[in-house]
Amino acid sequence: AQSVxxxxxxxxxxxxxxxxxxxxxxxxGNPYLFWYVQYPNRGLQFLLKYxxxxxxxxxxxxxxxxxxxxxxxxxxxxxxxxxxxxxxYFCAVRDTGRAAGNKLTFGGGTRxxxxx
Amino acid sequence: xxxxxxxxxxxxxxxxxxxELRCDPISGHTALYWYRQSLGQGLEFLIYFQGNxxxxxxxxxxxxxxxERTGGSVSTLTIQRTQQEDSAVYxxxxxxxxxxxxxxxxxxxxxxxxx
Numbered sequence: 149a150q151s152v153x154x155x156x157x158x159x160x161x162x163x164x165x166x167x168x169x170x171x172x173x174x175x176x177g178n179p180y181l182f183w184y185v186q187y188p189n190r191g192l193q194f195l196l197k198y199x200x201x202x203x204x205x206x207x208x209x210x211x212x213x214x215x216x217x218x219x220x221x222x223x224x225x226x227x228x229x230x231x232x233x234x235x236x237y238f239c240a241v242r243d244t245g246r247a248a249g250n251k252l253t254f255g256g257g258t259r260x261x262x263x264x
Numbered sequence: 265x266x267x268x269x270x271x272x273x274x275x276x277x278x279x280x281x282x283x284e285l286r287c288d289p290i291s292g293h294t295a296l297y298w299y300r301q302s303l304g305q306g307l308e309f310l311i312y313f314q315g316n317x318x319x320x321x322x323x324x325x326x327x328x329x330x331x332e333r334t335g336g337s338v339s340t341l342t343i344q345r346t347q348q349e350d351s352a353v354y355x356x357x358x359x360x361x362x363x364x365x366x367x368x369x370x371x372x373x374x375x376x377x378x379x
Binding site: 197254255 | 268297299306307309312320322323355357365367368369370371372373
């Protein structure tokens with residue numbers, strides 16, 4: 149069965165410093181990987197995705213993520229964090245293996261707090 | 265353009281009552297998903313509609329939960345005989361296709377409180 153782990157419940161970072169939010173996954177086939185962000189009292193917003201091709205994916209608001217097949221990771225990064233990046237971040241995976249079904253599985257979320 | 269809309273935004277109901285939650289997907293999106301977000305539980309998949317195919321109901325937690333999608337557009341999630349553990353934010357999402365290569369666009373959610 150497909151699964152996603154976000155090992156950190158919360159990440160604290162000072163404004164201007166690099167931000168990393170970790171995500172590891174487990175699938176039987178090849179993964180489709182996504183990052184979403186949720187601001188307070190709002191729905192989830194799509195940030196970026198990896199489907200195939202270049203391992204480094206660039207997305208909205210200056211975020212990027214690197215697909216690492218050997219480490220089964222898809223960490224989200226931003227070179228210089230802003231206070232406005234404070235939100236809840238979700239990693240999600242879809243397993244393309246035969247028995248996986250047609251479902252997106254989300255991690256538990258990581259709260260990012262960027263301090264001025 | 266209009267995004268995914270959900271109604272009501274908040275619903276308070278008494279234990280044992282039935283509730284209906286509505287989702288209007290983005291026009292032209294053939295895939296529609298329902299999720300539940302509980303405090304400290306992350307997002308839980310409930311049900312998935314793709315075009316005219318039979319829905320994937322594998323995430324529905326009990327037979328008190330059902331959903332339908334009329335005319336390939338609007339969807340209604342119904343919870344019968346609500347229980348306090350049903351309290352959560354119910355999120356709807358839609359996407360262009362059903363292969364899950366496409367990102368999902370989420371509505372603002374319906375916050376359900378069962379008293």
